[in-house]
Amino acid sequence: MRVIILSWEYPPHIIGEMAWYVRELARRLKKEGVEVYVLTYAPSEEKTDVDEGVVIKRVKPPITVTTNIVVWSLLFTTRLQAVAANLIYKLGSFDVVDAHEWITVDAALALKDRFEIPFVYTIHSLEKHRSASSATPLNIAIESVEELGCREAECIVVNSEWMKSEVTSKVSGVASKIRVVEPYTERWLEGVLKAYRSV
Amino acid sequence: MGLKVVMLTWEFPPRIIGGIAPHVYNLSINLVKLGVEVHVVTCDFPNTPAYEVVEGVEVHRFDSYNLPTPDFAAWIQLMNLNMQRAATKIIKSKRDGSIIIHTHDWLSAKAGIGLKHLNRLPLVSTIHATEYGRRGGVFSDYNRMIHEIEVWLGSESKRVICCSRFMAEQVNKVLEVPYEKIKVIPNGIDPSIFTNLEGVEDVRSRFAGKNEKLVLFVGRLVVEKGVHVLLDAIPKVLQKVDAKFIIAGDGYMRSELVKRVAESGLAGKVHITGYLDTNTIRRLFLAADVCVIPSLYEPFGIVALEAMAAGCPVVASDTGGLSEIIEHEKTGVKVYPNNPDSLAWGILRVLESKDLVERLKKNMREKVEREYRWSNIAQTTKSVYEEALN
Numbered sequence: 001m002r003v004i005i006l007s008w009e010y011p012p013h014i015i016g017e018m019a020w021y022v023r024e025l026a027r028r029l030k031k032e033g034v035e036v037y038v039l040t041y042a043p044s045e046e047k048t049d050v051d052e053g054v055v056i057k058r059v060k061p062p063i064t065v066t067t068n069i070v071v072w073s074l075l076f077t078t079r080l081q082a083v084a085a086n087l088i089y090k091l092g093s094f095d096v097v098d099a100h101e102w103i104t105v106d107a108a109l110a111l112k113d114r115f116e117i118p119f120v121y122t123i124h125s126l127e128k129h130r131s132a133s134s135a136t137p138l139n140i141a142i143e144s145v146e147e148l149g150c151r152e153a154e155c156i157v158v159n160s161e162w163m164k165s166e167v168t169s170k171v172s173g174v175a176s177k178i179r180v181v182e183p184y185t186e187r188w189l190e191g192v193l194k195a196y197r198s199v
Numbered sequence: 200m201g202l203k204v205v206m207l208t209w210e211f212p213p214r215i216i217g218g219i220a221p222h223v224y225n226l227s228i229n230l231v232k233l234g235v236e237v238h239v240v241t242c243d244f245p246n247t248p249a250y251e252v253v254e255g256v257e258v259h260r261f262d263s264y265n266l267p268t269p270d271f272a273a274w275i276q277l278m279n280l281n282m283q284r285a286a287t288k289i290i291k292s293k294r295d296g297s298i299i300i301h302t303h304d305w306l307s308a309k310a311g312i313g314l315k316h317l318n319r320l321p322l323v324s325t326i327h328a329t330e331y332g333r334r335g336g337v338f339s340d341y342n343r344m345i346h347e348i349e350v351w352l353g354s355e356s357k358r359v360i361c362c363s364r365f366m367a368e369q370v371n372k373v374l375e376v377p378y379e380k381i382k383v384i385p386n387g388i389d390p391s392i393f394t395n396l397e398g399v400e401d402v403r404s405r406f407a408g409k410n411e412k413l414v415l416f417v418g419r420l421v422v423e424k425g426v427h428v429l430l431d432a433i434p435k436v437l438q439k440v441d442a443k444f445i446i447a448g449d450g451y452m453r454s455e456l457v458k459r460v461a462e463s464g465l466a467g468k469v470h471i472t473g474y475l476d477t478n479t480i481r482r483l484f485l486a487a488d489v490c491v492i493p494s495l496y497e498p499f500g501i502v503a504l505e506a507m508a509a510g511c512p513v514v515a516s517d518t519g520g521l522s523e524i525i526e527h528e529k530t531g532v533k534v535y536p537n538n539p540d541s542l543a544w545g546i547l548r549v550l551e552s553k554d555l556v557e558r559l560k561k562n563m564r565e566k567v568e569r570e571y572r573w574s575n576i577a578q579t580t581k582s583v584y585e586e587a588l589n
Contacts, residue, residue, distance in 0.1 A: 063347040067340040070273035074280065075348070078309050082316035089319065106280050113287045114317040137270035141277060144266040 002035040003196065004084055004097045004111070006104035008076065010040035010056060018124050021183055022100060026054040028189050037087060037094075039080050039107075059083050070141045077107040084111055096120055096196045098157075102127070102142055105149035112152070118199035121153035126166060143170075150174045154199035157181050157192065202584060203236040204299045205286050205314070207307040209278065211258065214244035218386075218501060219303050219327060224253075225387055229577030231255035235584075236296075240286045240310075242278060261285035272344065279309035286310060290318055299323055299584045305330070305345055308352040315355065321587040324356040326366065328498045331373045333423075335496070350374050357587040360580070362386050362499040363520035369498075382583050385524075386499050387573035390508040390564075396482055403486035406470065407443035412550050414442050415487035415511070417480060417502050418494075420450030420471075425493035425516065427452070430459055430469070431539035432493075432546065437468060440550050444469045445487070447480060484509035489549045493534075493542055497521050503531070504571055507563040512556055514545035528555065530563040 005026055009019040026036045030053040042058035049056040061076035084107065088094065098120045099108035105121065112119045127142040150156060150171040156178045158164050168175045179198070181191030206227060210220040227237045237256045242263035243249070249260050261284070266277040290298060301323045302311030308324070315322040330345040331337055337346045353359055353376040360382050361367040367381045407413040414436070418424040426446060433444055446456070446469065453471065460469045475483070484490065490506035492515040499520035506513045507530065515521040516536035525531035532555075534545035549556060 062351040063344060065340050065344040065347060068270070068272055068344060070268070070270065071276050071344060074273075074276035075309060075351070078313045078316075081313050085316045085319075109280070110283060110287070110313055110317060113284055114291070137268045138273060141266065141268035141270060141273045144268065144277070148266060 001033075001096070001193075001196065002091075002094045003029065003037070004087070004094050004117075005036060005038045005100070006040075006080060006084075006097065006107055007038065007100040008041045008073070008103045009100075010038055010058075013041050013043055018100060021124070023051070023054075024184070025188075025192065027052045029192070030054050032189060032193065034193075039083055041076065057083050057087075068138065070138050070145075073103045074106055077104060077110075080104065080107040081110045085114075088115055093117060096199060098122055098196070099149070099153075100124065102145045102149060105145050105152075109148070109152055118154045119152060120155045120157060120195055120199060121149045122157040123149075123163065123167060124159070125163075126170065128170070129166075147171050153177070155179060155195050157195050159183055201234060201236055202297050202299070202581070202588075203238070203293055204230065204301050204584060205289060206237060206239045207282060207286065207300065207302040207311050207314075208239060208241050209263075209275070209282075209303075209306040211239055211241040213247060214242060219306075222325075222327070222386060223303060224256075225389065225573045226577060226580060227256040228254040229387075229573040230581060232574065233577055233581055235577075235581060238286075238289050240282055240289065242282075259285055259289060272341070275306055276309055279307060279313075282307060283310040283313045286314055287317070290314065290320070297588050299587060301325070301584075302352070303327065305348040305352060308348050308355075312352070312355045321357045321584075322355055323358045323360065323583060323587050324352050325360040325362075326353070326370050326374070327362065328366075329369055329373055332366075332369055332496060332498060346373075353380075356380065358382055358583050360384050360583060363523050365519045365523065366498045382579075384576055384579050384583070385520075385571055386501055386504065387576040388501075388504040388508045388567060388571050389573060390567055393481060393485060393509045396485060399482045399485045402479060402482040406445050406483070406486070410441055412440055412442040412488045413483075413486055414444045414546060414550075415483055415490045415506075416444070416446045416448070416493075417483070417490070417505075418448045418492070420446070420448050420452040420456060422452065423494060423496040424448075424450075425495045425537065426456055427459075428493045428495075428537055428539055428542060429491055430456065430463070430465075432542040433465060433469060434463070435539065435543035436546050436550075437465075439547055442468070442488075442550065445483065446471045447475045447483065448472075449474045481509070484511050487511050489514055489546055491542070491546060492516065492521060493536075494518060494521065495536055500524055504567065507531070508567045508571075510560050510564060512549045512559045513563075514542070514549055516542075526562075526566075529559070530566050531559060 007022040038056045042060045097108045108119045208223045210216045239258045243260040263278045353374040497519035513531035517533040518536045527533040532545040535541040
C-alpha cells in the first residue's frame with residue numbers, strides 16, 4: 001500500500017497536537033510496511049527528509065502574505081498538488097490520499113479528480129470549535145471547505161464519538177462514511193488501515 | 200491531432216465585469232475560425248446554460264458560489280477550486296492532441312497553475328493589468344498578496360501575453376518575467392460594429408445643440424482616467440469653440456465631478472451621463488467630433504481603438520498603451536498627461552483643422568484594419584500556443 005499524507009503541520013513545524021499525531025501515524029504505518037509520503041509546509045526552503053523510512057516533502061507556499069489564511073492555504077495547496085503530481089508521474093499512482101484538516105482538502109480533491117485516488121479526510125477539529133463565536137468572512141469560507149471535504153471524501157476519520165456527532169450535526173448525510181479511530185491506542189493503526197482499505 | 204485550448208476566465212458574456220469578458224469572447228471565436236478547439240471554463244450567470252456552443256466556442260459554466268464567503272480574495276481562490284474541477288473533467292475527456300491552458304490575470308491563476316502541474320500541460324497567461332499599475336505601487340498586505348499571485352503566475356507561465364509594450368515592460372520590471380517569455384499582442388476591435396447604425400443624428404441632437412461641437416469622454420470615473428484634467432481643460436476650449444462635453448461612465452469620482460461642474464458654471468456645457476448602454480455609446484462615437492482620453496495610467500486604451508474604428512478623431516495622453524496606438528498627427532493627437540493646457544490645445548487642434556481631421560480619419564481606419572483585427576490577433580495567439588508546446 002502506498003499513501004500520501006497531507007498535513008500542513010509536521011515537526012519541526014508545530015502548531016498543535018496534529019504535528020505529533022501525523023508523525024507518529026506515519027512512522028507506525030511505515031513499520032507496518034506501508035509506503036508513506038508526507039507532504040507538509042516548509043517554513044524556509046523546500047526539501048525532502050526521510051524520518052524512519054517516511055519520506056517528508058516540505059513544500060513552500062507561493063506567497064508570503066499570511067493575513068488572509070484562506071487565500072494563503074489555497075495557494076499552498078496548489079503547490080502541494082504540484083509536488084504530489086510529480087511523485088505520481090515518477091512513481092505511479094497511490095492507493096490513498098489522507099488529508100488532515102480543511103487546509104489540505106483542496107489538494108486531496110484535485111488529486112482525486114485528476115488521478116482517481118481515493119480521498120480520506122481526517123478531521124481533528126472543526127472551525128466552529130476553533131472560532132466558536134466568530135463568523136467573519138474567513139470563518140464562513142473555512143466552514144464551507146470543511147463541508148466540501150465531508151461531502152467529497154470517500155471516508156472521514158475522527159478521533160471520538162463526540163467528534164462524529166459534531167460532524168454529522170454540521171453536515172447531513174455523511175454519517176455512514178465516518179470512522180471513529182482513537183489515536184495512540186493499540187487499535188489505532190488497525191483502525192486507520194481499515195479506513196484506508198475501505199476506499 | 201488538432202490544437203485545443205482550455206481558456207480560464209472569471210468573466211465571459213453575458214457575465215461582463217470588465218474588459219476580460221469581451222476580450223476572451225473575441226479571441227475565442229476567432230481562434231475557432233483558425234481551427235483551434237476552444238473550451239472556455241467560466242463562472243455561472245443567471246439564465247445561462249451550464250454548457251453551450253457560442254459561435255463554435257464550447258462554453259462550460261460551473262457553480263462559482265457553492266463555497267460562499269463575502270471576502271473577495273478568498274472567494275476568488277475558492278472559485279478557482281471549482282474552476283479547476285470543471286476544467287479537469289474536460290481535459291480528462293480529451294487526452295488526444297495538444298492541449299494548452301490559457302488563463303487571464305491573477306483571478307484564475309490558481310486553477311491554471313494547478314492544471315498545468317496535474318496534467319503536465321503548457322500554461323499561457325494573459326496579464327491584462329497589474330496590481331502594481333492599478334494602485335501605483337504596492338502599499339497594503341492585500342495589494343501585496345495579489346502582487347505576489349501575479350509574480351507566481353508569471354513564473355509558472357511558459358508564455359505571458361501583454362497587450363502593449365508598456366505592459367510588457369511593467370510585467371518584466373515589476374513581476375520579474377524575462378522578456379523571452381513575453382509576447383506583445385494588442386487588443387482587437389471589430390470595425391463592423393459601427394457600420395449601418397441608424398439613429399446617429401438622433402443621439403447627436405439628444406446630447407448637443409446644432410452649433411455645438413461634440414466632445415466625448417468614455418470611461419470609468421476614477422482618478423487614473425484623468426477626467427478631472429479634462430474638466431480643467433474645458434474652459435480653455437470654450438474660449439475659442441462652442442462645444443458640448445459628454446462624459447459617459449460611472450465611478451467613485453462621479454459626485455465630486457458633478458459638484459465641480461456645477462461650481463465652475465459649466466453645467467450647460469458639460470453633461471455627466473453616468474453609465475450608458477452599448478447602443479448609445481456606439482452612436483456617440485459616430486456622432487462625436489473628437490474623443491478625449493486624458494488617462495494618467497492606461498495599460499492599453501481600448502477606447503482609443505473604438506473611437507478609431509468609428510472614425511472619431513482621438514486626443515489622448517501620451518502614456519502607457521495609448522502612446523503605442525496613437526501616432527501623433529497621423530492617427531490621432533497626443534498631449535502631455537495631466538496637463539490641461541496641453542489637453543485643451545489638442546482638442547482645439549482637432550476641432551479647428553478640417554484637413555487634419557480628414558487625414559486622421561483615413562489613417563486610423565487603415566491602422567485599425569492592419570493592426571487590430573481579431574483574426575490577426577488570434578493568429579498570433581495561436582503561434583504563441585505553438586511555441587509553448589515546443
